[in-house]
Amino acid sequence: MRKYPYLRSKRRRGRWFHTYRRGDREISLGVHGLHPTDPQVIAAWAAEHARWEFSPPDTPTPSPETFAWGVDIYKAGPHWPTLSAETRKNREAILRRYVRAQGARPLRTISTADIEAALSAKGGNAAANELKAIRPVFAHLAKIKFIPRDPTQGIAIERPKTKGHPTASSAEIAKFQERWPIGTRERLIFDLALYTGAARVDLASLGRRNIDGGMIIFERHKTGVETIVPLTHELRAVIARTPDIAPAFVLTSRGKPYSKESLGNIFRDAAAAAGVNFRLHGLRKAFCVYWAEQGRSTHQIATMAGHLTLKEVERYTRDADRKRMIQLLVESS
Known part of the structure; x- marks a missing residue:
């Protein structure tokens, strides 16, 4: 025993x-x-x-x-x-x-x-x-028999139906890029979010240590799912603008990584200044749209975005302005 x-x-x-x-x-x-x-x-x-x-x-x-x-x-x-x-x-x-x-x-x-x-x-x-x-x-x-039955069995709660965070549209992306040019902290956050598809908690900690060959690899904080993102020409150009030796791509004035809350607040204020309505999660959805227009399958996008279900990817890429999106991304690189 x-x-x-x-x-x-x-x-x-x-x-x-x-x-x-x-x-x-x-x-x-x-x-x-x-x-x-x-x-x-x-x-x-x-x-x-x-x-x-x-x-x-x-x-x-x-x-x-x-x-x-x-x-x-x-x-x-x-x-x-x-x-x-x-x-x-x-x-x-x-x-x-x-x-x-x-x-x-x-x-x-x-x-x-x-x-x-x-x-x-x-x-x-x-x-x-x-x-x-x-x-x-x-x-x-x-x-383990401490109680005779589970009193929560049979209880179901319906969540209010919402549209969730809006996907960043092509017009909104253009407005943000016009307001925040390359070289600004706000644009760096925007570009990294758009080209990696990382949620803000993961975006705050991403750095060069996550680069492995031609990919960025990290484990999603929320789910523990491994995420693998190709190092595209656009993403390489963004990374080239970050410090060579640093704990993360995006740093405070003191050289420290931002918290997820601070990163989200900075982007919220930047979006408001640009006159757009999307948040960082809206760029995560736009990332899925980008790769859908590139011809990637739902399974491949799910791997790159670190999603647990294919329905999530299908929801993000539905009814989007895909042709304009890909054209804009290519032109801005």
Whole structure:
């Protein structure tokens, strides 16, 4: 039987008792009566161990079988570490709010109707995001038999239908290029975004270290998907305007990479000054249109853009002014 650090399991009068003993403290795991190999015992140990290893000192242990306790059980399980850092950050904020409001509530008293009421009060995209954050918690707890059933089963939230970020049109691209000529920081951000198709979080960190032969290769921060972009003539010309030795292509006045927020704010202001409506994500869509007009297949574009689904690429390239787009890109190089 595998030994887990600081786990103490003792049998008294025919019944198992489990504690986490570390230093001069011994904390009940709240899963007494179960065999030491039971998944519930291991899950409770993992949550307490993670609290000691990664939380601030003297972080209190939630009461057993409460919602706060269940969140800790889930985060110490196998699913949470597989999420991207950005997804964990966003869901952590949601779970923290729920723990503040309902942390002391016993898990078995939380019903489907309770969750639906809370989500309905929120509504829209916020409700959809909150469901995505709390559903895995209850699914995990049901899987290891801490609760009899997952109360989020059957709950569906329809996101409001929106057009999303607009694709940069050929006319808007021309206006931006006219307002921000080559040599300006704003134009450098624009050109790199257009020719790499990188999202702002990835654009902020891209540098010469990502060049491998005739390609730029990087892992998308959001999904972990490897992205491979050809070094076209236009992209080579843009890179040639950046410092030879630098941590990233786009740098602050102090020679440091921008944060994704700062990069987005700079581009937002630059777009407003040029009188256009698109954002960096609109250039990511234009990147897909560019390669579609070059004759690349949906699969190839998906690889270059780092998309997980072909539908995303098809959505970006639909109903676009492709002929004018490619003509403009060639003329501006």
